[in-house]
Amino acid sequence: MPNINRREFLKLGLSAGSLLALGSPSDLVTKVFGKADTHTKVLILGFDGMDAHLTNIWMNQGKLPAFERLRNRGGFTPLQTSLPPQSPVAWSNFITGLNPGGHGIFDFIHRTPEYYLPTFSSTKTSDSTKTISIGNLVLPLSGGTIENMMQGRAFWQILEDHDIPATIFKMPSNFPPVETKQKTLSGMGTPDITGSLGEFNYYTTEVTELQEDLGGGEIHEVYVIGNRVEAKLPGPENAFKKNQPESSIDFKVFIDPVHPLAKIVIQDQEFILQEKEWSRWRRVRFPMIPTQSVSGICMFYLKQVRPDFKLYISPINIDPAAPAMPISTPASYAKELEKEFGPFYTKGLPADFKAMSNGILDEEEYLAQDDTILEERKAMFEYELSRFDSGLLFYYVSSTDQRQHMFWRFLDPQSPMYDPALVHKHGTAIEDIYREADNMLDMAMSKADKDTIIMVMSDHGFTPFRRTFNINSWLKENGYIRLINNRRQGQEEAFMNTDWSRTKAYSYGLNSLYINLRGREGEGIVNPGAEKEALVREIVQKLEKVADPKTGERVITKAYITQEDYLGSQKEKAPEIIVGYNRGFRTSWSAPLGRITKEVFADNMDKWSGDHCMDPAVCPGILFSSEKIRSDSPALFDLTPTILSLFGIEKPDNMVGKKIF
């Protein structure tokens, strides 16, 4: 069985990206799509993770006046999220009007049944298959590929069939963007330039900060010699060289002997930062071979000059002016935005939550980064809004989701990470972002004419995340997983210590549970049919009875059997069970990648203290509309046929939703 570690998994082999930097000639040509003017216009604001309960509270307190106005004009209702309520699943429901049985995205993480290895659910990458080797050089004769794994058609593709224009800004699960002539910019799922979900670099002279296995970034030990620091900025793997070595750029930092200042010299750029100051976007080019380089953009943050030197460099985003991977349709759209606004965040999850979780950035520094992202988004929204005169505009904001993940602990005195001192300082961080959302809605409402239908939606809500539950450890405790060596329990990821010949069920991802099925899994032992169904029901019953030994609370409100809940052509690929956690509980940090710890339960001691990978019933999203909502309990996939119906288009047969107006 091939070996894989967390870092390699996160990198996902996207070195193909550097090959894609070669681009295709068609990328250089701006495509123009002939479009009809529509009388009705539809403007949709997608605020990731905006919670129905919190929205209601703050709206009733008069803190969200634009939302209140929209509710009074049309309506407001909680919006049923997806099963499971994870962003790639939920947004795929919205994009396609299908449930996961139709679009085939069941979790952030899927697995290869043959080898029991984790894979990203939404993209599949491959290197160039035809290459010529000359010495140490590997010259590709064809580009690498990145495939969007979501099945079904996106609603803007259907609109395109009917000549209705659409601009889709940062739609999650749309990387690489699905083929269309509409203007689209990829959202969540878009990697950084190394192919990972975002790898920061942190340079420090403080030895106690050094950690080897740091998810989401790398800490580099540096030395200040004669007020100078020399370091390397790692980049993407070089697919033009044998064994694909990591590319890098040398840079120097000159520190003033007295003042808290430093000058950073990288490639042909020099800039001065004061202590606790962020740079603007800086463009860096990683050389591959003499004629080829990969361009990226990053920000520098001089955290501290003395007594220890500390410099943070954000994950290197794909450069929208010269994208190393496809991030927009047409390819010129990203370049057009770059020309108008300069470099901008292209990474799917822009705020660096990993740097905050790992203590590299503190709350204030994280919020400064998040504010920059929000300002960028607001400026682009105003731009798109000003030229929106026909068809549909969908605009997505990620900060609502990321800020709730990181700052929920300040709303929840029961959180193990609740800190009264910090509550005083950052207790309104979530409320602030809801108010920002309200400002954006206000801007939209003030610019919308009478023919514009406005919808505001979120993919899911939020709940506290206080206790972790390692479902794989529970499966092991209950005899469904057997280990090769019990003494090594908890030491390995990806089920490396698992005796598959005696294992009946396992969990990969945040809510998915698979049966070790004969004929499907590499070493499956459970027979399809009656034996599998009986086992599924047995596990479901047991899971729904699990109680937290610390509080006595029920951990899982419902375990869903996918064969009963999913519809569509991809249903057979689904995990057998989707685990719906109760408020306050979520799968542990190590279970999603197949680590079986000795403890089943633990307090969640991460700053990531709010979550939504629970039971869909406990974290509904929001739906506001300028039209009266006639459906009692609308769901995400109902919005898709509704959008089509607003333009007089019949919903395709495979869509599971119903229109809500």
Added chain:
Amino acid sequence: MWIFNSAFGKIFDALFLPFRDMSPWVGMILVSFLTGLLMLFVFKWTSNQQGIQKVKNRIKAHLLELRLFKDSLSQSLRSQGNILRCNLKYISYSAKPMLVMILPLILIIIQLNFWFGYESLTPNESTILKIKLAEDQNPLEAQIAVQPSSGLVMETLPLRIEESQEINWRFSATQGGMQEFTVTIDGETVTKKVAVAQKPLSKISPQKPDNNFLDQVLYPVEAPIKSQVPIKTIEIQYPSKSMNLFGWEIHWIIAYFVLSIIFGFAFKGVFKVQI
């Protein structure tokens, strides 16, 4: 040297004066056209025009031999040898005009770099002021004062780098127009101009040069720093500029050479020049 630089620079100032509000391409086409003509006349007056005509005719004749006697290996080899020999002769005829042109062309390119190579600062844009001190000066001990004009704001304290004898400041522009820094050190005063929000075609001087010959050749826009001032150079980091051709960003020197060659070939018949 400064007198020459100043006079030579004035020619370009006058040349570009009517076109400063227009796209830089207009100035580029004009200067490329004039360069093309200059190259033609230099070629005409300094090269052996008759010799070039003769050698070109011979090359044509030998090419004809190649076609006529393609069945004869020995004749083909002889013809190829003759073509090679004629080519070498052609190159030798071209060497003289090349040598004559090389120096003025370098001086022209140096001048053009300040018109086409840099972008002026935009209001609110930050950049670095870099002062390189004379060798006997220690940046940590230097008694230096920098006074910005009203349209500039210093954003940081001085950053001293001992190993390169530099002092750097970050500043930003708050108003358009030609701004300046007044630098005082050891009782001596030097000024450095800062271009903010200038016209599309403007002369931008990134560096006030040292009082040595090479620096003055390479940075001819501003008068050099006097030798008694313990400063070698004063530099402003301007953004670099490129020529936009239907969305393609190309370096100005590529545009300049391509256009000059095109104009040269286009007008060689008019002025009866053998190239």
